[in-house]
Amino acid sequence: MNKPYSILLYYCYTPIEDPEAFRDEHHLLCLELNLLGRIIVSAEGINGTVSGLKEDCDKYMAWMKADPRFTKTDFKVDYSDKHAFTKLHVRYKPEIVHSGLTHIDPNKRTGVHLSPAEFKDMKDKEDVVVLDVRSDYEHSVGRFKNAVTLDIENFREFPEKVNELKEKYKDKKVLTYCTGGIKCEKASAFLLEQGFENVYQLHGGIIKYGMEAGGEDFEGKCYVFDNRVAVDVNRVNPKVVSRCYVCNTESDRMVNCANPVCNRHVPICENCGHEMEGACSAECKEHPEKRPYDGTGYYQKEMNGYNPLKGFNRKKKTDVQI
Known part of the structure; x- marks a missing residue:
């Protein structure tokens, strides 16, 4: 039986001229489509994970693709019997993923994007090191076999680890990966800036690798930022780590x-x-x-006074072109 709900994971680095105004417009769209989840908007782009009925998520993706700024957005789509979230948050922040690397523009320079098949083909070669750029609680429950993991509580600590990585792996081909690909955009760019010459990233992250390459050699589960907490990825040689x-x-x-x-x-x-x-x-x-x-x-984050309906009087659907 087909599952009625879709779960979308996506990001897009693209200039947004007035991100706070766009945040309001985008928030209204999500309300009209009955989507739940978390979306971050900034001047550098958008980063989101939402859930909704399949037809509503299809409308959302079509709306995004119709905007020239977001045409290149790569949606990772999973399916569920119910919403993966209980609330909607659409927030403006300085970065779409907190890294502190605000000077880096992934549209200008970043690691070579590898498809899941290309990543699978390269990952076990002798001159390659596979680097997990996620936080410790994420890779503790699942990671690629033989991957280098970092003792960091959040991604903004990543730059502090680069010097020790340089001592060990500067002459290697470095294949970075994360959940959906967004962290690798800046992580791989920063590695290049710091003198690494052969840097790659798994396009679409662990989620897309599971969908397109069967998740082979990803050991454990993938931590996700919704009610599911962690999901199965490997359909080939699964292992609990x-x-x-x-x-x-x-x-x-x-x-x-x-x-x-x-x-x-x-x-x-x-x-x-x-x-x-x-x-x-x-x-x-x-x-x-x-x-x-x-x-x-699983515990829903506190709203801290955030009201998704503030400033909106549930405008009619005709006010937003869907």
Whole structure:
């Protein structure tokens, strides 16, 4: 049976002249199409992951493709029985992915884009190193076999690691990868700027590699930023690489600690999840602010006063050309 909902993952580096005005226009479009998810708009482009009924997502993609600024957008599309989000956030920020590398324009210079098939063909060669540019909690639950991973809590720490990478791998062909490709755009460009000569990136990231190359040699699950938390990628030679943070048994069940002050992203097996009430430690289990555990280990981010309807009076659909 066909699943009625689509989940879209996408980004596009493209100049947006008045990003805050575009953010308002784009937000209204998402409201009219009943989309939920997270979208970041900036002067350098757009970065989003949303869910909605298939026909509404198709309209959204058609609207984007019809705009010359976003014609090149590569949508990764998955399907679901329900929404992958519970709320809509469309925000203006200085960057579409926080890196601190604001001087880099991926449209001018970045690593060579490899299709999933090309990446698969190159990744095991002797003169190649495969570099995971994601955060530690992401690669802890899944990563390519033999990949170099970084001890970073977020992507903005990536530039600090380049000097030690240069000492080991400057003369290698460096194949970067991330979830959907967006981090690699600036990561690969920065590596080139720092003197690396042969830099490549997996176009479409892990998600597209799973769709087009069967996910071969991606071990574990791929961390995603929606209610699913982590998804299967490898249909060829799957393997679990993570262990329960509490009892150390093999587990790829990724959760957020129920203590919001901790909020650690870690694998916790189902038994420990229920025993610890979603907490990662005894201290977190007893924390007075601990959130109720519903068995998933996923908690919606606080709105912090953000109101998706602020400034909009649910304008008629005729106000937006869909």
